[in-house]
Amino acid sequence: MCRRSSPLLPLLLALLGRPDPTPAEHCDLQPVTAEPPITLSYTTSTVLRGCVSSSSVHTGHEVHVLSIQWSKTPVPMLNVSIIPRADDCTRQAVLILQCPQCSASITSPCQDLLIRTDASLSPKVQGTELPEAAKGDLLGWVQNTYWGITSYSELKDPQRIHLHLGENGSSPRNCIPQKDFDATPHLEAEVLFREVKGCTSSNAHNARAAHIVQLLHKPSLPITEVNLTLSCPEQQPNNQILLLQGPANLAWLLMLNNCSLNFLTSGTYKILHIPMGPQKGELLPDTEEGLIAKAFEKNYSIIASYSVIPISPHITLKIHEREVPRKLPAVPTSSAPSPDLLSTALLLMLRPWKCTDDTMEIVIARSHLEPIKDVVNITLRDISCQAEKNATHFMLHTLLSGCGTLVESHGHAKNELILSLSKGSVLRSVRVAFQCPIPQELFLRLFPTADFKAPQTELEVNKEVFVQASMHLEEDYPADLQLKECYLMTTGMEPMLLVRGNKAQSSSVAMLEEPPSNWTRKVWRFRFTYTIPEGKHVPFSATLKCKAGLQNTTIFEKVLEVKVKDIRRPPNNQGLGLSAVLGITFGAFLIGALLTAGLWYIYSHTRPISKLQPVSTTAPASESSSTNHSIGSTQSTPCSTSSMA
Ligand SMILES: *[C@@H]1O[C@H](CO)[C@@H](O)[C@H](O)[C@H]1NC(C)=O
Ligand SMILES: *[C@@H]1O[C@H](CO)[C@@H](O)[C@H](O)[C@H]1NC(C)=O
Ligand SMILES: *[C@@H]1O[C@H](CO)[C@@H](O)[C@H](O)[C@H]1NC(C)=O
Ligand SMILES: *[C@@H]1O[C@H](CO)[C@@H](O)[C@H](O)[C@H]1NC(C)=O
Ligand SMILES: *[C@@H]1O[C@H](CO)[C@@H](O)[C@H](O)[C@H]1NC(C)=O
Ligand SMILES: *[C@@H]1O[C@H](CO)[C@@H](O)[C@H](O)[C@H]1NC(C)=O
Ligand SMILES: *[C@@H]1O[C@H](CO)[C@@H](O)[C@H](O)[C@H]1NC(C)=O
Ligand SMILES: *[C@@H]1O[C@H](CO)[C@@H](O)[C@H](O)[C@H]1NC(C)=O
Ligand SMILES: *[C@@H]1O[C@H](CO)[C@@H](O)[C@H](O)[C@H]1NC(C)=O
Numbered sequence: 184m185c186r187r188s189s190p191l192l193p194l195l196l197a198l199l200g201r202p203d204p205t206p207a208e209h210c211d212l213q214p215v216t217a218e219p220p221i222t223l224s225y226t227t228s229t230v231l232r233g234c235v236s237s238s239s240v241h242t243g244h245e246v247h248v249l250s251i252q253w254s255k256t257p258v259p260m261l262n263v264s265i266i267p268r269a270d271d272c273t274r275q276a277v278l279i280l281q282c283p284q285c286s287a288s289i290t291s292p293c294q295d296l297l298i299r300t301d302a303s304l305s306p307k308v309q310g311t312e313l314p315e316a317a318k319g320d321l322l323g324w325v326q327n328t329y330w331g332i333t334s335y336s337e338l339k340d341p342q343r344i345h346l347h348l349g350e351n352g353s354s355p356r357n358c359i360p361q362k363d364f365d366a367t368p369h370l371e372a373e374v375l376f377r378e379v380k381g382c383t384s385s386n387a388h389n390a391r392a393a394h395i396v397q398l399l400h401k402p403s404l405p406i407t408e409v410n411l412t413l414s415c416p417e418q419q420p421n422n423q424i425l426l427l428q429g430p431a432n433l434a435w436l437l438m439l440n441n442c443s444l445n446f447l448t449s450g451t452y453k454i455l456h457i458p459m460g461p462q463k464g465e466l467l468p469d470t471e472e473g474l475i476a477k478a479f480e481k482n483y484s485i486i487a488s489y490s491v492i493p494i495s496p497h498i499t500l501k502i503h504e505r506e507v508p509r510k511l512p513a514v515p516t517s518s519a520p521s522p523d524l525l526s527t528a529l530l531l532m533l534r535p536w537k538c539t540d541d542t543m544e545i546v547i548a549r550s551h552l553e554p555i556k557d558v559v560n561i562t563l564r565d566i567s568c569q570a571e572k573n574a575t576h577f578m579l580h581t582l583l584s585g586c587g588t589l590v591e592s593h594g595h596a597k598n599e600l601i602l603s604l605s606k607g608s609v610l611r612s613v614r615v616a617f618q619c620p621i622p623q624e625l626f627l628r629l630f631p632t633a634d635f636k637a638p639q640t641e642l643e644v645n646k647e648v649f650v651q652a653s654m655h656l657e658e659d660y661p662a663d664l665q666l667k668e669c670y671l672m673t674t675g676m677e678p679m680l681l682v683r684g685n686k687a688q689s690s691s692v693a694m695l696e697e698p699p700s701n702w703t704r705k706v707w708r709f710r711f712t713y714t715i716p717e718g719k720h721v722p723f724s725a726t727l728k729c730k731a732g733l734q735n736t737t738i739f740e741k742v743l744e745v746k747v748k749d750i751r752r753p754p755n756n757q758g759l760g761l762s763a764v765l766g767i768t769f770g771a772f773l774i775g776a777l778l779t780a781g782l783w784y785i786y787s788h789t790r791p792i793s794k795l796q797p798v799s800t801t802a803p804a805s806e807s808s809s810t811n812h813s814i815g816s817t818q819s820t821p822c823s824t825s826s827m828a
Contacts, residue, residue, distance in 0.1 A: 210383060212381065212382050212475075214378065214380055215379045220394075220488050221487075221488045221500060221502050223375075223379070223492070223500050224342060224373050224376065225373070225499070226497040227371070227493055228370055229364070230336040230337055231337040231362070234334070234360045234364060235334045235354045235369070236331070236355050236357050237355070237356060238331035238357060239332060240331070242331040243275065244275040244276060244277050245333040246332050247334045247346055248321065249279070249336055249344065249346070250281045250335070251282040252338070253285070254377050254378065258286075259342055261286070261342065261343075261344070262288050263343075263346060264343070264345050265292075265346050267293055267348045268348050272293030272294065272295065272296075275295050277296075277329055278299070278300075279299045279313070279317075281300070281301060281317070282301065283302070286303045286305055287300070288304070288305050299313045300312075300313055301313040322335060333358075334370070335358050336364070340375045342374070344370065344372045345372070346369065347369045348369075365404075373497075376490050378491075381487055383485045384484035391424070392485040392486075392487035393426060393478035393483035393485065393486055394423065394487055394489075395488065395489045396425070396428070396490050396492065396498070397469070398427075398433070398492060399491060400429070400430045401494055406495070407434060408434045409494070411436065411437050411438070411498045411500060412498070412499045413425070413437060414441065415440065415441050415501075416504040423445070423483070423502070424478065425445070425447070425500075426477060427446065427447070427448040428467040429450060430449075433449065434450055435453070437453065437455060439454060442502070444502070447467060449467040452464055454528070457528055459527055459531060462524060526555050526602055534617075535547045535551075538619040539621070539622065540583075540622075540624075540626050540704055541582055541584070541653065541655075543580070543596055544578075544580050545577070545578070545579040545580075545600070546579075547576065548575060555604065558603070559603045559604065560572070560577075561601065562600075562601045563579065563587055563588070564586065565587040568581055568585065568586035583596050583621075587599075594620060596619045597617070597618050599614050599615060623655065624739060624741060625654045625730075625739035627650070627727055627741050628651045628743075629745060633710070635649060635698070635708065641745060642745040643747075643749070644713055644714065644721065645713070645714055646712065647712050648711060650709050650710065651706060652706070652707045654704070654739060657703070663734060665733070665734070666682055666684075666707040666731050667731060668680065668684075668730050669682040669709075669730075671713065671727055672725065673725045673726070682707075687709060691711050691713075692710070693709060696708070707731075721747060721749045725745055726744055726745075727745060
């Protein structure tokens with residue numbers, strides 16, 4: 184429970200504050216020359232120049248040419264994965280990798296891959312050098328040497344390349360490189376963006392910084408969804424904002440790792456791993472000036488990074504530890520996220536609901552609701568089902584058949600939590616729909632009365648008890664689904680068979696009629712009386728074990744531990760010597776500390792007056808309250824420790 188609050192903070196802070204107009208500021212973006220504050224990479228299939236051709240189809244092998252450029256040193260490690268078509272390596276492939284001064288790792292499941300490269304390979308491969316003759320006119324050399332070119336791709340700053348083998352007979356006869364060539368489906372690269380720009384406003388008055396990522400729209404690429412993985416340094420102050428701008432119909436799927444920053448997106452956005460619907464973004468300008476002005480408008484005066492990249496389905500953005508200028512005071516953020524979004528995100532993260540086959544319980548610690556200010560009360564869809572409150576928690580316990588709960592065939596109970604928030608005299612409510620999974624298991628419950636309300640965890644000796652075994656069925660089960668057997672087990676005694684094959688197995692047991700039920704729930708009921716022969720030792724606890732299933736297959740099995748309660752007087756009243764005191768202490772476990780203390784109290788107070796008086800079996804528990812705390816500490820029998828639990 185307590186551990187749940189920790190992941191909330193980043194999310195809560197990730198939600199955006201309100202707009203705040205400030206006077207016009209301006210700054211000129213300059214390339215960031217020092218260590219850039221971010222690392223940004225994205226996947227793309229668009230290469231600087233490229234082509235495909237069918238010229239290799241009638242030669243002995245397919246030939247793929249990669250020509251790599253780097254915008255800066257140091258040059259990162261390049262990883263190339265060769266992916267054979269349909270996992271077979273029937274046709275030999277040649278990979279020509281031109282990548283001077285770079286170190287590369289090439290992985291391929293095909294044994295006979297022929298590599299020619301000027302990169303230093305790791306692990307080292309012998310006899311793969313690219314001859315001097317290839318350097319001037321790479322394509323001419325390849326054509327003359329291998330009599331065909333299957334694909335050619337020129338890339339800048341790639342970190343990883345996936346090259347799918349395979350020739351296409353319908354490709355053009357000759358490979359004539361074209362600018363901004365779409366190398367789908369044979370190539371996908373993860374490219375490092377190394378042209379980050381930045382600037383600081385002329386009248387910067389705080390250390391609040393913005394990161395801006397702009398996606399260049401390309402009508403020919405049918406990308407409608409962008410997965411953006413964002414990682415942040417630990418414990419960075421929440422004084423940064425991320426602006427994500429792309430085509431209006433774009434959906435951003437955000438994966439946040441330890442990020443507490445504000446953000447603004449164009450289009451819609453969803454935070455992955457929180458089951459939330461798409462949230463509306465904001466209309467963001469699509470120009471450099473417009474985006475910078477937007478950041479200033481939100482009071483972020485430092486453009487820490489400005490990146491323009493082609494639209495891409497996968498973007499990875501890592502924000503680095505940033506030295507906050509010391510002379511500038513850190514401005515506390517005053518983000519006020521919308522209560523609706525905040526409540527939804529918070530509750531879906533807390534998941535405070537718990538269902539059985541016929542009940543739903545919701546317990547929410549008030550401290551967890553702190554970010555949503557002023558929660559006055561909480562109800563379910565049926566507002567007459569209101570949560571109880573104490574100083575620390577909201578609690579709601581209902582049956583699945585009430586409070587507007589819908590039980591669906593997929594093993595979920597659906598309802599809504601309605602939070603009433605009051606701000607001054609203004610009362611507003613937020614609705615959060617949720618699904619509570621119903622466990623696929625057998626539930627066993629003991630009840631003191633035939634109305635099967637208020638389950639208990641005690642089994643009283645010589646008193647009738649009502650047992651219910653039930654389960655929620657996801658689909659229709661065979662008609663012969665039965666309560667296969669129920670045993671009552673106590674240590675040192677033979678298990679007592681109560682029920683077998685839906686039938687009572689003892690004179691003290693009687694099967695009861697199944698209650699009517701609207702939904703797919705199977706219920707068995709019986710009553711029985713637990714007797715212990717005179718003189719036999721009364722156990723502390725007992726185990727009820729039931730199985731349900733078909734005749735020769737058990738599908739569900741469940742055990743229920745219950746305390747045994749015996750209010751009969753102690754068998755021997757010839758003075759309460761040490762053994763009697765111990766007996767009473769043993770009773771502490773059976774009857775509960777209160778009653779035992781009562782007995783002890785009565786005994787110690789009555790002995791001097793009328794010794795050998797039997798102790799009343801109906802000793803009032805209330806008398807004990809003053810002494811109950813001493814029970815556990817003064818006795819050292821095994822049960823005294825367990826009764827403390
Ligand atoms: C490249 O491959 C090497 C070894 O195969 C691995 O250690 C490294 O992390 C990979 N780099 C990237 C960026 O995938
Ligand atoms: C082969 O190329 C043609 C024309 O460029 C294209 O329409 C087709 O989808 C390609 N086939 C495969 C399997 O890539
Ligand atoms: C984005 O990530 C989600 C979840 O990991 C995945 O279901 C979806 O297919 C991804 N989208 C793209 C465009 O890769
Ligand atoms: C987030 O930070 C915690 C420590 O604060 C760390 O254990 C965890 O690995 C980080 N998660 C990610 C995805 O970086
Ligand atoms: C923006 O900064 C100014 C000056 O520090 C401050 O007065 C104002 O409250 C800030 N606005 C927001 C929304 O933080
Ligand atoms: C709880 O909220 C309902 C509205 O949803 C309101 O009518 C009721 O008065 C509230 N109860 C309390 C105790 O504030
Ligand atoms: C409030 O109720 C919860 C749940 O029953 C309980 O855990 C908690 O101790 C209670 N708090 C107080 C102050 O009584
Ligand atoms: C079950 O049926 C009774 C009577 O037909 C009805 O009043 C009740 O609302 C139903 N409950 C559910 C959960 O459908
Ligand atoms: C289950 O029991 C029935 C009848 O008792 C028998 O016909 C069937 O073969 C049994 N199935 C298995 C899997 O033992």
